[in-house]
Amino acid sequence: MTAVADLYKNYINGAWVEGGAGTIAVDNPNNGEALSQQAAADATDVDRAVQAAQVVHDTGALSDLRPVERARMIQKMSAYISANKDRVAPLLTLESGKPLWEAEIEIDSAARFLEFYGNQAESLEGRSIPLGASYFDFTTFEPYGVSGQIIPWNFPLEVTARGIGPALATGNAVVVKTPEIDPLSHFIFGEAAEAAGFPAGAINILCGDGAEAGAALTAHPGVSQIVFTGSVATGTAVAVAAARRVVPCVLELGGKSAGIVYPDADPQQVLDSIRWGVYFNAGQVCSAFSRMVLHESIHDEMVERVADMAKGLSVGPGLERPTFGANMGAMVSEGQRDRAEAICQRAEAEGARAVTGGRKLNQPGYFLEPTVFDGVTETMNIAQEEVFGPVLSVMKFSSDEEALRIANGTEYGLVAGVFTRDLDRATAAAQKLRAGQIYVNEWFAGGVETPFGGFGKSGYGREKGREALYNYVQTKNIGIALG
């Protein structure tokens, strides 16, 4: 049995505290039953966290350190999280619905982000700009101060590590607002911060209602940089709050990403990519392979193979799915599952054909069948609206121009894929696809090292890789007139 506490507290200024807004009930999407309670921060709690982070910044407790000292603390956080994987993964499964092996991957990935950004802490260097014999001019990078970060529920630990890693590496203090639906396993960041020796107030982790604690964080005058991952609607509100105070923000929003499958594609590469791209995390992935733009000459055969693969996934409670294989877990909440099912019903009403799936499972918990829709056309709602569930839309094409038009035909632009053995064709398509990251012959090709972020309504700014470091620093130019 996994040990689940009755109450999970917030971590503010180095102390575990209850919240001014009472508690949030967290349920278990694997069976629909109550799981635990999370302390809910109110605006006063947010204010205390930001003030504590400001003190850390103003006293130089992080920013005055030699970068290697920050690097070592971030690496220690990483090691602590890895060492506690067996304790955290079951809790993450219970609160999010993901299979245990997926929860373990997420924890590995959170640790990896911290390892990577620990490594980068020493790498940010300014430059000297020649102005002739009378001047010495150079640039430095300075942290903004307090980074306020708003986290979504689909990869809660991974997204937090992705944001706090580069923030801390560059010398910022952080205040993290965790997602209401699955905040519990975030306790590990507070423990890891203590184990790594971060000063109190450098890392604050709190949960609360988005409209109250989230809005209070993004509007707080002490927050000097904002990182938001979530929906377009909330991201827009966050961008407005940031603009009002003229602070920069990074927005990682949704997607409706397409993979173009040409006639010479390797079918196994396509199948593997669909398996990971649509059914990993029950499709609750912003960069999901949600539209397969498929050449007419291989259409029938590929649709059959993909549908067989989807039908072969065993769907059920995450703790009963401890190892990688043909399985899938619950969606995170009843609301998300019902929303996805309603999008499927609308697709059928508009003329798409459910080759398999499209319905919720008749059992406790928030399960949706792995789904494949064929005959999806560009004007259907399901070709445009992000499902955020285990649902693939197949769209047929006959010419390369048509494939690119379909792939680029949404307001989003997070990622895109190309499947072909022809390097010229892949390169030409990669250049024309309107997305922040292009995968050739493998969905999710890349890693923590590669920049990630969207074109269009998928947001702006880049997370991951060295690119992300520049979100967290401002350039200062120093010009010295020589006597």
Ligand code: NAD
């Ligand atoms: P959401 O926008 O409803 O919530 C995200 C976070 O914002 C939560 O922590 C929430 O409490 C907070 N929030 C809500 N209202 C707020 C406000 N007024 N001010 C500040 N914070 C507020 O999104 P969600 O439903 O939790 O997540 C699903 C969406 O997120 C999908 O559209 C998905 O594509 C997107 N997403 C994107 C990425 C990415 O990296 N691009 C990753 C995960 C999820």
